[in-house]
Each structure stands twice: as structure tokens, then as C-alpha cells.
Amino acid sequence: MIGRYARVVADHFALDTDTILADPEVRIVVCCGAGGVGKTTTAAACALRAAEEHGRRTVVLTIDPARRLAQSLGLTELDNRPRLVKTAGDGELHAMMLDMKRTFDEVVEAHTNPERAKEIFANPFYQAMSSTFSGTQEYMAMEKLGQLRAEDRWDLIVVDTPPSRSALDFLDAPARLARFLDGRMLRLLLAPAKAGGRSMFRFVSASFSLFSRAVEKVIGGQLLRDLSGFVEALDSMFGGFRARAERTYRVLQHPQTAFLLVATPESDAIREACYFAERLVAERMPLAGLVLNRVHTTAVPGLSAADSLRAAEAIAESHPGAAAALRVHAELMQLVVREQRVTARFTRAFPAVPYVEVPALPTDVHDLDGLRSFFPAPPSATPAPTSPAPV
């Protein structure tokens, strides 16, 4: 299953991001993981590298970039279209920031006539849903991905995933939204509207009267009327809503897609990464590997924290400068050891998933040079192990 982009380094499979980014068969890279682990930066760094080093026409779709990173990508205006950031030989880097409301509006405009579109835009339910529904961002990110792919202008599309409440939302939300817009509840709400709209539940059977009273009581009549109007207006155009969601889902399963899991060596992020890896495997999504971001390293791995602290104590009076340096080293060693312990939770659970470590930098990345040096020079490969690898 795994191994296409891996090679053996020391004791684990190293993720070779360059092989992914250079592979003409790979058309979509999806970066996913918990919030705050550097998904957007990873996505931007991948896209820049694909354009500059591998000569690919690349677009990066960002969801919510930090302001200075957005500026460095030329994303000062949110116009929902890819903008050229730079060219390098054959390679091009384009970047865009998702405007979920505008993407939703465009879907509406593309599938209905101007009058109907106007009606839909005026509906308070549509207004609220297109800008705030918890799954809209995820759905629209996938919708935009579908659009970019359909344009066929790109060798590679790199997608950042929304900072969801759970890392799974972007897989689930499109189906949920489709299920809802396509589903029984809507048919039920819609039937009376189609029948003349005098009574929401005129034709429903007696067993539903309990339901109708409950809905009216809890949701309120006016809201229900707005919703009914909204649903009716959308009904014609969203007949294939589920089909679109399913198509996107299948594209994600296809080997042309590579999922990059992004995490930091901290408990929460690693836990999310484990959860996500499990889920990707279960859904047969092509998981390429883990990018372990902000990893601390030591220049003196042979000197333990305990020995350093003991020595610092002993020479505190005679050599205060050296003692301070030893305390600095002890603190770093403690951190390094803890990070290794936390990371092992992932590598033990998913021994066949390759990973690459990205060292911690003192400052955030906010320019192209920073993105360029995001992935360190790859570690040198060792010959294949003599015993078969546990793939």
C-alpha cells in the first residue's frame, strides 16, 4: 500500500516529498491535520517546490492563511480566482484563497437563470447558510477543487484543508450537505410547497402530524417558510448535488491524489494524525505520508538531560557560563526526548507510513525564501534493508 514515495532511512521509511511533487501522475496533493500544525505553510511550500524545482504548473488553494503568508503569496485581494505568484522556467505558481460565499454563489449562478439566482440570493436562509453553515467551507473547498480540476490548466493542485472542528469534517461535510439537500427531510418540507404552499404539512399522513407540530413549535413558522422557499428554489439545480459530492470523493480516492498528513510532535496533533491516518486507510484514500512539522533537534545527542543538569550544578560557581549552556542543553534534550516519545505513538501505530521531519524554526514562515527552505535537504538514503521491510 505504502512505499511509492518512501525510502529507507535509518530505522524508518522516509517520506520523499520531492518524488510526490515531481510525479506527473500526481495531480492533487491534500494537506490535512489538526489546527495550528502548519497545514497552510506545508501546502504553500509544496506548491512552490513543485513549480520551481519540478517545472510544474501549480496552484495552491488556501483556506485561511495567516496574513503575512497570504501577502507573500500575493493574496491581498480575495477574489476567489488563482493569481500568478511567480514563474520559473516551465513551472508556475498560482495561489488562491477560498471565498466560500462567492464559491457558493458561483455554483448557484452556474446552474440556474439570473432571476432564480436573485431569488435564492435574497433568501435569508441561503444568506446564512452560504456564509456560516459549519459544513459549507468544507463543501466549498471540495467544490473549488472540482472546478480547478475541471479547468485542466494545472499539472498539480495543492489543497489546504479547512481548520475544522474535527479533521474529518472535510471528508464528511460534503456528503452530509448532499444528503441533506437530497434527503427525506427536504422532500417532506418540499412536498407541501409544491402542492401550493398553503399548509406546510397538509398532505402528510397522520403519523407525521406529531412531527409537523414539533417542527413548527421548535423552529417557528416563519423560518420554516423561508426554508421551504429556499429548498424549492434550490431543488431544480441541486438534483445532482449528491453526484457532485460523490465524484469529488472518488477523485480523492484515486491514485492521482496524495494525502499529506501534517502534525507537530505534540500529543493533540499526533492523536489527530493517528485518527486521521486510520480514517484515510479505512476510506481507501491514498495516504502518502506524514509531514512532522516543528521538530526540535539537538547538536549533542550523546549528552543526556540528567548528566547535563548534574554537571551544571557541579560547575555553577566555577564556570557559570558553561553551566548555563548545560542547562540550555538539558532543557532542549528534555524536549527532544518528549517529542520522540510522542511521535512514536504514531510510528508504532502506523509503521508503514513514511514520514519526514521539518525542523522547528525560531520564527514563522512569511516569505517565499522561508517557504523555499521549509523542507530540509533530504537525508541520504541507505541501501535497502536485508530483511524484507514490514510494508
Next chain:
Amino acid sequence: MVTGKGGTGKTTVAAALALTLAAGGHRVLLVEVEGRQGIAQLFGIEPLPYEERKVAEAEGGGEVRALAVDPESALLEYLDRFYRLGAAGRALRRLGAIDFATTIAPGVRDVLLTGKVKEAATRTEGGHRVYRAVVLDAPPAGRIGRFLNVTTETARLAKVGPIKTQSEGVAALLRSPMTAVHLVTLLEEMPIQETADTLAELTELRLPVGKVIINAARPPLLVEGLVSQAELRAGLAAAGLPADPATVAGLHLETQDYLAREQLETRLRLEVAGLGRPVVELPLLPGGADRAGLATLAAALR
């Protein structure tokens, strides 16, 4: 309310704050709303059901109970309490109406979640409040404004009726002196920028901002400045440690990085101070957020 950029340690800080408030024989409820089961993982217990459970004892006989609120259970409870919709509630679930109300209808989900917080915060038994405080491990900074600004979203949809009444009640509590929204950050550029943005947003929404909590702050190690390689070599030799060139150069490099990092942190501390809110610093926990670690943080929050 405890919020902050993802990865800043909101859940840990919320749990420590609950322990602080429970110290001295009080009862505090710690609530999470995002279905992450972060509290259970932090305390090393089984996933929390929709039920208030004791998770920790605080200093001086207090106790912290925890609750994982999910919108579906909150809605069914709400329907049952106010409408006595036992069987009908289940019928609603079968028809996808619960799914609708909790995931699709904008704002309704948040009213349900904050509504449950309000219910717990104002609950009384025998004329006394059941909880001294309710601590919410709130959604991250990027979503907190929308989450707490419940009335605006629902008012767009419901101009009369129970959703409006409920959301107005919640909004009144959230804007009262009973509420404080604490912002957790790290001494790093992006979380601090997001803290500043969130602060502005909450102020604009007239939501009461509490403290800025700097999490995982490293204590100064009394490094006077960069120590020379010669001094290092002498020190290592005096301590009986290997003083080979690689070790000396390595320690020199690490100290250099440390000083650069400390300079940056000094600048970032000033930036945080410039936000104009009370600031609390919580120490980095070398052993992670175990029980002892939480007790350390709780003491620092006192």
C-alpha cells in the same frame, strides 16, 4: 470561556482553570463542545458521555466535573425539558430533523451548545448554585466570535419564536459580568497575531474579554550572554564531561539559538503586554500535562 489558536493548549489551560476555581471546596463544571474528547484524553479516562461526571479533585476538597456537550443530545434534552417531546423527539431524529437542526441550520447548533452552558451556570439546588463556575473549553479563536455571537446568526432566521427567545437569553448571559473570555497564546508570532485579532473581534462584539494567558512559557535560564567555546571546554572538563570539539561546538550552537529565541520572546512579550489586557504566564511543563503538570498550572493561575 477559554479560547485561543489551535495548538496553544486551550484544553489544558481550561482544565487547570477549573482546578483553580474548585480549590477550597468548590464545585466547578468543565465543558467541551467540539466532540474531540479532549478532556477525557487529558485526564486519561474513558470518553465522556452526555453526563456530568467527576474527573478530578481539587486542592482543599473541591471537585471538577466534566461534560462533553454534543448538539444532538442538547437538543433532545431541550425538547424534552421545554416541550415534553419524548417520543416526538425520537421521531424527529429518524426523519433527519435533528441532523438538520444541529448541523445545517446556521447558529442553532451554537445556541444549543451555549444554551447548555447557561443552564449549568445558572442551575440551582435548594437555593444555591450547583456550580461555583462553569469553564468552557471553547472553539478556537478563529471561530469564537461567531460561536458566542449567537443572536446575530439566529436573528437573521428567526424573528420570533423559541429559537429567538433562547438565543437572547444566552446572549444576555454572555455579555454580563458573569462571563469572561480568556485568550490562550504561545510566545510565537502567529498565535499572538491571532490573539490580537480575536481581542479586537470580541471587543467589537461587546463580549467581555478576560486575561491573555501565555502558555508553555519557558523560564529564563540565567544565561548572561554567549559563552565562549574556550569557557565551555574548561567547564566541561571541570565537570568531568567529554570536551571534544563536536560537543563544544554543539553546545555553543545550542546556546546561540537559545539566545536568539529569547530575544524574540522578549519582543513578543512586549507585544502581548501592548494588547492592554491582564497577562498570566504558565510555565512549560517538561513532563507534559499530567496530573502534576495540571496542578502546577492551577497554582500559577491562582
